[in-house]
Amino acid sequence: MKIQLLLSRLVSLLLPSLALASLVLLCLPVLAEDVPEALRPPKGAQVAIVVFEDLQCPQCGRTAPLLVQAAKTYKIPLVQHDFPLPAHNWSFDAAVLARYFDTHSKEIGNEFRETVFAHQLEIFPQNLRGFADKFAAEHKIALPFVVDPEGKLAGLVRADKDLGVSLHIEHTPTIWVVSSKHAGKPYVEVTDTSQLYAMIDAMKKD
Numbered sequence: 001m002k003i004q005l006l007l008s009r010l011v012s013l014l015l016p017s018l019a020l021a022s023l024v025l026l027c028l029p030v031l032a033e034d035v036p037e038a039l040r041p042p043k044g045a046q047v048a049i050v051v052f053e054d055l056q057c058p059q060c061g062r063t064a065p066l067l068v069q070a071a072k073t074y075k076i077p078l079v080q081h082d083f084p085l086p087a088h089n090w091s092f093d094a095a096v097l098a099r100y101f102d103t104h105s106k107e108i109g110n111e112f113r114e115t116v117f118a119h120q121l122e123i124f125p126q127n128l129r130g131f132a133d134k135f136a137a138e139h140k141i142a143l144p145f146v147v148d149p150e151g152k153l154a155g156l157v158r159a160d161k162d163l164g165v166s167l168h169i170e171h172t173p174t175i176w177v178v179s180s181k182h183a184g185k186p187y188v189e190v191t192d193t194s195q196l197y198a199m200i201d202a203m204k205k206d
Contacts, residue, residue, distance in 0.1 A: 038163055039178050039187040042077050046180050047203050049076065049196075050187075052083040052164045054172040055098070056091035061117040063173050066193055068114065074200055080113065082160040083172050090125045092157060097132045099153040104141055111139075179203050 041048035049067055053060040071078035082098075084091040094116055102109030112135055116123065123131055136143035148154055164174070175190040177199045184206060190196050 035186055036167060038081070038167060039176055041178055041180050042079065045077050047074070047076050047200060048079055048178050049200075050079045050081070050176045050178050052081045052160070052167075052169050052172060052174045054083055054085050054088055054091045055094040055113060055116045056088035056120065056123075057085065057172045058120065060173045061120045063175070063193055064114060064117045066196065067175070070196055070200065073197075074204075076200070080110070081164060082157045083164040083169060083174070084157065084161065085172060090123060090128050092154075093125070093128055094123070095157045096148055096153045097128070099156055100143070100147040101135075101141070104139075108139060108141070177203050179206065181206060 039050060049071055051063075051067055053064070067078055070076075082095040084095055098109050098112050098116070100109075101112045112132075115135055116131075119131070133143055167174075175193070175196075176187050177190060177196070178187040180186070188199060188203070190199060
């Protein structure tokens with residue numbers, strides 16, 4: 001009983017100090033070396049939009065045009081990462097196909113992603129390949145029967161997924177506005193896309 005009382009008193013003495021320490025940590029600025037590389041803009045850019053997305057995710061499909069337009073409006077990079085969800089039965093294969101089109105040019109790869117988002121409701125595991133064949137033909141690209149014989153493209157998709165897991169991503173799309181600045185917090189998550197432009201404006205001003 002005496003030991004329990006001593007422990008109880010010790011905890012009551014320590015709790016205020018722990019609370020104060022937590023408050024101090026929350027108020028400290030995020031140091032440059034503490035910022036994950038994925039939440040930094042590409043070299044040469046001051047501000048960028050970073051998104052982890054699933055090509056089969058309906059909300060990703062609705063959000064994608066807004067992100068593309070914001071990047072064009074502000075002339076800032078849009079950095080897209082794959083985060084295929086286990087519940088979606090063709091998103092991983094679509095991400096691998098997008099990576100294949102990236103090998104021709106990043107613009108072609110991104111156009112494929114935008115096209116997939118625009119036609120999500122028409123795509124199924126059984127017709128995904130035909131959808132990609134049609135896209136390839138329209139862009140005069142020969143799509144090989146096996147697009148990823150060595151699994152390198154799938155490896156890139158998995159690496160993106162692992163990166164997202166390391167950032168504690170739990171849903172798609174997960175969107176950040178990120179900055180190259182070293183003072184304050186150089187990244188902020190966009191939880192309300194109606195505030196995207198205002199958040200970019202604020203990040204560019206800081």
